[in-house]
Amino acid sequence: MNSEKSLVCSAIERESTSLRTVSLDIWNHPELCYNEHHAHKVLTDFLEAKGFCVEKHFVIPTAFKATAASKDATEDTPIIGVMCEYDALPGIGHACGHNLIAILGLAVACAIKEAFDSGVLKGKMIVLGCPAEEGGGGKIDLIEAGAYDDMDIAMMAHPSQFNLPKPVYVAMNYVTITFEGKAAHASSFPWDGVNALDAAVLCYQNISCMRQQFKPTWRVHGIFTKAGEKPNIIPEKAELLYYIRAPSTQELKELTKKMIGCFEGSATASGCKVNYAFASKSYDSLMSNERLVSLYVANGEALGIEFENDPTRLSKQGGSTDMGNVSRVLPSIHPKYSLHTQVSAHTSEFRDIAYTEQSHDLTLLHAKALAMAAVDVYQNPGLVAQMKSDFQQQLRTES
Ligand SMILES: [Zn+2]
Ligand SMILES: [Zn+2]
Structure with a gap:
């Protein structure tokens, strides 16, 4: 592991306690799509305290955009977007584990900011707070408003039963x-x-x-x-x-x-x-960017993560996500990561699992893998052009 990757990993470890507080706060205040006012405040307060430039109520009342850049960022240095989700489900609260997705985004962003501030990475990071994933299509509103126009690539990860780097979302x-x-x-x-x-x-x-x-x-x-x-x-x-x-x-x-x-x-x-x-907003299927997936997997494996290799599970159809729409606008990944459970999301059992210390630790482990993949991109800016070219090719074959 190179020193920049060690730096982002230790930054994430140092934030563990504060991130756990944010996660449990969101978990304890479940809010439905487009009404995530408490989560919006908790997340934007956190990012402001960390020195991000935060635009609250960005496009949508409960969306936000937070930016950090290195001093020497130029037009040619990569701009990576990381997505936070934080809406809950009616009746059963955070049964999709979006409290974990929210802190996974914060963890990646804080770690990369620390590397920018110490002068070891060049580029820009955008944290996009995305409301209303559970049926509301918040990211579709954000796409239409141009929120992804200044990003090169986008990433996030979703808790699940399995480690699936490029899950099937329909x-x-x-x-x-x-x-x-x-x-x-x-x-x-x-x-x-x-x-x-x-x-x-x-x-x-x-x-x-x-x-x-x-x-x-x-x-x-x-x-x-x-x-x-x-x-x-x-x-x-x-x-x-x-x-x-x-x-x-x-x-x-x-x-x-x-x-x-x-x-x-x-x-x-x-x-x-x-x-x-x-509905005027339909969800597209997810188109994972292979090159970005490979970086995430290689870094995850270096951290000891074992990715799923059972073909049935790899091709298993999941639900749908508005990240699918994002994945057709720019190179993206939306891996699923295991919370070491057989229980599926959208159940009260999964809600309780999203609260545990073990799930928190697994979330930060995958945050490290994503942050390390981001380090690879910042250190090899040529990768962005390759990812964009793959993206165009994939768009032609898959549409
Ligand atoms: Zn869900
Ligand atoms: Zn979800």
Whole structure:
């Protein structure tokens, strides 16, 4: 390990206690997408205290941008972005471990800043505070506002069960389907009514029947969000909310077409009107930059991290992330790292694991691997051009 890498690793170790305080504070104050006011304050206060130039409420009220640069940074020195996430899930708090993602970002940034300040690295680091990953698509707003325009590459990492340097994250959109019928007394004059709940039930079943023709990699999952007011009123309105996912944007379009057939078929059968609204912000699949992945893996292995090599786990389909959209704007990585558990995210068990000392230590271990990969890039600025060229090539083949 070269002396610059030793420096960033010891900087992370020195910050461990203060980072743990931040992590537990965020964990103890779970906030839903676009409402992460407490986390915004805790994270920006931390970065300000460390001497970063912080833009609070950057583009979005709960987003931020913090910058640090070496004195001798020029237009040609690399600009690396590290993403923090900090939103929680309704009902189960930090069950996706975003409190850990937040401090992983801080750890990388503080370590690199220390190397800038000691004059051993040249370049710039941007910490982007990204709200609303859990369905809100905060990074999509940030992309549209140009927040990634001045970054060369972007990195972050997400806690999980396994160490997967380039996990499979699929494209996703969501759709609200509303059926409108006609209310009537359910006992006296049911024949005067048009039952919107029946339309919604048919829609749910149409989609379930259609599953046989779905590719194994497609995912469709929905809930009833409105299903009537009282049993003695024929329901006039019913509503479903579905997430739909596929490995690529193209396949997502195919799947969407089949879904629309299901919506309209159930409206025809029930005599209801149907409206469906797809979210304006859909998540792209993740396109990991191989060169950046290799740096992260090589450095991780030097730290003793064992990366997954079981082919089933390597190709295992995960969820979706708005980092997928970022990965189509600039060279990016979003590895998953193991918290040494078999429990999957989005469960109360995983929430409790995101609080433990062991998870904290594992988070900092992967922060070191990312920080060391960043050191490689700052020390070999030519890598940025190579990563960008790979990125363009990959974009042409994968789109
Ligand atoms: Zn999640
Ligand atoms: Zn997550």
